[in-house]
Amino acid sequence: MRRGVVNRVVLGLVGMVLLGVGVLVLAGGLNLYRHLGVAPPSWWPLTSPDQPVVSERSRMRWVAEDWWWPAVISGLSVLVVGTVWWLVAQLRRSGLSSIAVPTPGAGGLKLRVAARALEEVLESGTAVLPEVERAGVRLVRAPRHPRLRGAVRLTPGGDPAGLVAHFEDGPRADALASLGLPELPAELRVRVLQAAPVEHRHRWPRRRRKQHPRVV
Template identity: 80%
Template structure:
């Protein structure tokens, strides 16, 4: 499975969970449960605008523990660091966007070709050869010069 597919599935699941939680919070904050006569889930803490997310008894119970604040701060720090790492990984390009191809017969002139177009041309040119069932090609960024990775199924 490609990285983009996994990322889209994870983003979709996280987005759906956050959207559902946001709708429940908004409904509690706007007092829609009472106005519409709808009963929220039993486990949901926010049922009216006056009600806090965490009860005073729960806050007092956990704050009295010496491990509470270091655990909360450490957990949130790890969560933010993981999200920042994931975001940087998404912004980083895994392949080349274009490549400079020298033109024969004209010195100094270089033609810029889109990497995906070059990959498709190589795949299609290989796939029409006899006994080739499928071909896959990918241009990979390498220090100093690009490399070509390919797989051919005969």
């Protein structure tokens, strides 16, 4: 799963939670339950404008306990550290947005190609084989040159060696020739799916009970 998909899922879940809390606070603050004639249960939070979000009994329930403040401080610290870690992970991107293309004979001209366009071309060129079920390619940073990182999933009985040869002589070679790059290292992970086991069921014939002659 790509980082963008994970980010969208996490942000969607956080947004749903915040939206639900906001709707509850808004409904209680505007006294909508009374206007609509709805009687919420006794444990329902914030049922009227005069009611605090957290009751005094709930706020003071565990204050006298020795473990309360260490638990609160530890929980908030974990939340802050996790949030900062997530933010730093978003800022530190491993992928590239574009790649520089050499322009010999054109002084002062800088040409760059979008990384996503190159990735889509490589993915489509890899997926032409009938045994390829799914192909994904990313252009990532490297100390010296940009690097391709691909993951391919083959159908049961697929040939990994044939796929590697096809990728080397086909999509990767075409990309090098089109962009005029001297080198573009690649790392390809190939996974071959296992065929689903066929379940054989055999029903043995029921043994007939021996019928003994009845004595009258």
